[in-house]
Structures are given as structure tokens and as C-alpha cells.
Amino acid sequence: MLTVALPKGGLLKYGIHLLNNLGLDFSAFLDAGNRQLQIIDGSGTAKGLLVRAQDVPVYVEYGQAQLGIVGFDVLREKNPQVAHLVDLGFGYCRMSLAVRQSSSYQSPLDLPAHGRVASKYVNSAYEYFQHINLPVEIVPLYGSVELGPITGMSEAIVDLVSTGKTLKENGLVEIATLYESTAYLIAHPLSYRLNEDNLSNLIDKIRKYTEG
Template identity: 35%
Template sequence: MTFKMAVPNKGRLHDRTIELLLKSGLDLGEDWGRRLYVTAKNQDIEILFVRAQDIPRFIAIGSVDLGITGQDQIADSGFVLKEVLELEFGHCRLSVAVPEQSNIRTVDDIKDGCRVATSFPNVTKRFFDSKGKNVEIVNVSGAAEIMPYIGVSDIIVDLVSSGATLKTNRLMEIETLVTSQAVMVTSEKAMEANSARIMDIVNSVKSVIDAENKKYLMADVPVSQLPEIDKLFPGLAGPTVMNISGRTDMVAIHVVVDSNTIFDSVNKLQKLGAKGILTLPIERLVP
């Protein structure tokens, strides 16, 4: 039976999702951007391009085995799903925001009957119910920030990243309902039936994410400095040391280092007498 995976067809999560899939080795073909679903070349994996907010439901009812969506969408869906990998992008938070000129500074200040505009009606209702607040949910499809200005709502619940959009629209954030990022998600039933296939995809994508924060470093170093090299680069399992043909005083080392340490690493190697230092990007990193 064909394995089905759902990914966002557009929006803030789309581009990075496709990038991760392609880098992980899933070949979507040349015309994937014009189709609603494709079968990955040489793999019995069907990729469906759907709305991010629909993906939790599709997984919950068993229409797809694995999906990529935001934790905000999962929270609003109300379905109990299994997150198998945090993807480290799409970071945001779902927050209550109020007009700056209002007298509201905490959720306790919100009066019963307050109108709340949001694209996340379910999680918003659950939140205010838990606070004992009887509010009116105004379901909007986007641009919630303008709703208080035009009189559609009194306050909003919306996604916030930097907060710049709120500030531009003279709104202020008073409480966070959900912190969110993109995740790979499945169901317990799908995991029981397809755990090997799911983990193959998860591990492939994870290897791409891990590799993006690393560099492959090569250098020729004096044999006498190997003890210092070991201290400098513990790496995944210490540096790989190889003999250089015709040389007894120098050896070649290969090591994986964090990208944010590459500047210091190269300088320290030079001070230890290293030559021919070379750094390379890594496409995938499988420990």
C-alpha cells in the first residue's frame, strides 16, 4: 500500500518543507509545483500538497500516514497526534493581543461578551473557557490585526513572530496560548502500521537539519600536535587521522565541527602549524 505524506501547499511553512524533502533525497520530479500530489521517484511515497490546517485532520482519520504542519494547527485541531520530529523553523506563538489604548493589560481584565477575532477558533475557545471568560469568537481567515480597528472585534488571538505587525497596528501582546514551530506528525495507528517507513523519512530529514549546523574540516597537521588536536576537536568521535604519503612529520585530519566555531577552529589550527586547511558544507549527517 502506498505511503502517503501531506505537506503545506503554500504559506509560511511551504518553502522550507520542500527544501528539507528535496535535500533528504526525495525526488519530487520536475512538475511538483503544478500538481496536488506526486509520487517520489524510486520510492513508494506519495506527497500530497494540502492546506497546513487540514493536515492534522487527515492524519487523525487515517487519510495520510505522516505530515508536516505547525504545532499551532495541531493545537487548534484538537486531535491527539504524535509529533515525531521538531523541524526548527516556523517559530511563532499564538497570543492574545489587545489595542494599546484599551484598559486591558491581562486576561483577567477581559470582560464577558468581548469579541475575539481569530483564525484559530477552537484553541481560542478552549483557552477562554479555561479562564472562565464568556467571549464571542469571531472566526476570520486572515488579517486579524485590522479587526479591532474596523470594529469587527475588541481583541484578537493571532500568530506572532517578532511582534512588529502588532506594533504597526497599535496592538500589544498580553498572553501566549501556544508556542509553535513546524513538526513532522503522525498518529499512533500509522506508527504501528508503518513505523519503519515513518522513521526512515524522519531520520533522513533530521540528518539534513543536523548537517546544516555543521562543517567538514580537513587539514594537514604536525604529528607532534595531535594531542592538542584531540583536545580541540572531540567531534562526533574525535578527528579521523590519516597518513600522508611520503611524510612522517605530518598527518591529515578530517573532523566535523559546529558552523559557529569554524572561525576559531581555523585560526587555532594555523597556530598549531596546520597547512592546507579546507572547510566544506555537509548535505546530510547521520551519526
């Protein structure tokens, strides 16, 4: 059966809305109090898997899901072996470098060499500073990255920003954008090539719906 991995969090409702418009109903995932992690669509033709955003490419890479919906930020950070099929356009955000508003840093190269940058996106941060040729120490955090500069542990942070509200509330300001991100449709490469479960039919519909 065709299986689609869907990400918990902000992208979920858009992903479900998209699939609903194409005849696949996984809206039960949106019910408050839902505890199911797998749902078979009413038509009995497809299964939805509800997983953490970072786990979507894992399920697709291992072929447990032929398709997945996930933010480009996750693909860029983890570089999983999956096919990137369609930019779905929703879920816009950007990977930003931010510093304290009260600091003197106005551009990335103002940061001191061997300074510290806190981030949940250590690969993205590392690549960026390699690219601008500024040696920094990346401090890996799991949450509340904005505490890094506030406590003085780091000079800057690299984090995903959508509205910028969290940065503002914490007295931080963006000084560079590493890249922009939207949701992508991804596929298991072999399933895609072999057109398992007539995958290409759904993919074409998603492409037309997104571009139309």
C-alpha cells in the same frame, strides 16, 4: 507508496528542504507556476501531497498520507487523531492575545467580562479564556482578524504572530502568549505502529537530522 502531506504556505520550503536532504525530492512544488498537487519523488519511492495547512492532519488522520508536516498551531486548534512524532524546530510563531495600543488593557484579566475576542482559532481562544476563567464572546473570523479591534467589533484578538509586523501596522500590541508553535512531523497512528512502507526508517532519519 509512502505518502507525505506537505502544507502550502510559509512552512513549505523548509519541509521540502528537510526531505531533500534525506533523499526525497519534492522541490517541483516550489516552482512558481506549479499547479500539481501530487508529485512522485524521482526515486519512485514516495509521493508528496500539497494541501492547505489545515488539511494536512485530515489526510494523515484518514490514512491517505502516512506522514505530514504541519504547524503545532493547527494540531492544537483541531486536535486531530494523529501521532505527534518530531518537533522540527522551524516555522516558529506564537498564538497571541492582542489589543489596541491605545486601549487601557495591559493584561488579559483587564479585559471586560463578556467582551468580544475575534479569532480564526476559536478553540484555542475559547480554551484560553476558560483557563483564566474570564467569560468572553468569541467572534469567529476567517481573515484580517486585526479589523476586529479597529472597527470596534471586538476588544481583542487571538491570532498567530511571527514577526509582529501586521500587529504593529494596525496599531495592535500583544498582552499575552497562549502558546508557541513550530512545525511538527505527524503520522497516521496505525501506519506508524505497523511500520507501513518502512516508515520508521524515514522517521529516524528526520529525527537524527533535526536533532543533529
